[in-house]
Amino acid sequence: MVEFHKTVIEFLEPTLGKLTARKAVELVAKRQGKKPEQLRRTDIEKVCAGLRPMLRTLLGAATTQQILGDLRKRAAGVEVKPTARSLHDI
Numbered sequence: 001m002v003e004f005h006k007t008v009i010e011f012l013e014p015t016l017g018k019l020t021a022r023k024a025v026e027l028v029a030k031r032q033g034k035k036p037e038q039l040r041r042t043d044i045e046k047v048c049a050g051l052r053p054m055l056r057t058l059l060g061a062a063t064t065q066q067i068l069g070d071l072r073k074r075a076a077g078v079e080v081k082p083t084a085r086s087l088h089d090i
Helices: 004-016 018-031 041-059 061-075
Strands: none
Touching (some): 004 041, 018 041
16 A cells, blocks of 8 residues: 555655655644644645645635545545646636
8 A cells, every 4th residue: 555645645746746745745744743744635635625725725716625535535445546737827
């Protein structure tokens, strides 16, 4: 099973790029007093709450809602593939 923080990075990467996605997850984990590797599926609401402000600023509310919704489904065990969303399309 893939570690949860890697799943989050996988969902963010197509839109934000590898480095920004990884840094976003590191920041969210740090704010929770954890290392990214310590994040678990049960932390999904805290992860989404931590990502929401930065994603909303970069991507807008609708795209943020879609990404976080897909991420919640994946955390619940539903097979959802990350979708590339161009910043130019927003």
